Amino acid sequence: MSRYPLPDLNTLPDDIKAKALEVQEKAGFIPNVFLGLARRPAEWRAFFAYHDALMEPESTGRTSRLTKGDREMIVTATSAANRCLYCVVAHGALLRIHEKKPHVADQVAVNWRKATDITPRQRAMLEFAMKVCLRSHEIDDADWGALHAHGFDDEDIWDIAAITAFFGLSNRLASFSGMMPNPEFYLMGRVPREKKA
Known part of the structure; x- marks a missing residue:
């Protein structure tokens, strides 16, 4: 499992604990990234502030023409290029949900160039994201x-590049630390979610 033990939720600073519980209420579980990065509270706060600014721009008052599905597609494709198991599985689940297509994440993660469940616009977006990910020095x-x-x-181009760059950081933190995806991610967007009683 992880090379760094996940801290106990009750030992976390109040703001981090509250955010983790908020996510648990919405998702039904606490993604391991929330606990894995919480071992360093200042870094956790900086990481999630930038994450939210990029992935939930409306939370900062900024608008973005990239859909939630577009953003998750960028993360899934570039995380696959970086061979980050955690991010491919976790963001692939979110991609399936936002795009409402159960096969899209697998297609994008394995070979986005052959994906049949993406549009020409998304293909151009991924072409650029992959260039930022793998050959940013060649961008012209x-x-x-x-x-x-x-x-x-x-501004859309900035978003594509910033999401790619940020998740390059995230991929490397998850990979070196041995962070594993929560089991719940594997079925999200593939099977109907159980409704609460």
Whole structure:
């Protein structure tokens, strides 16, 4: 399992514990990343502040033309390139839910170029995200033109690049620490969720 023991929820600072319980209420479980990073509270706060600004921009008052599905698709594809088991499984689950397509995460994670459940716009988005992930030093003005042709503006392009870069950090933290996906992620978006009584 993890190379760093997950801390007990009751030992966490109040703000981190409250956020973990909020996520548990919504998802039915606490994702291991919330506990795994909580061993360093200042870093946890910085990590999740940036995460929320990128993945939930409306929480900061900013609008983004990338859908939640688009954002999770970027994370799933680039995490697969970085071979991060935790992020592929966790964000693949969220991708299935937001796109309402049970096969899309597997397609994107294994070979996004052959994915049949993505649009030409999403394909262009992933092309750029993968270039940021693997060859950011090669990015030039032609990359902007290709994205503009699919209706992305310069702020959208920033979002694609920032999400890719942030999750490059997340991938490496999860991988080196041996963070494992919660079992619940594997079925999310594949089978109907049980309703609470």
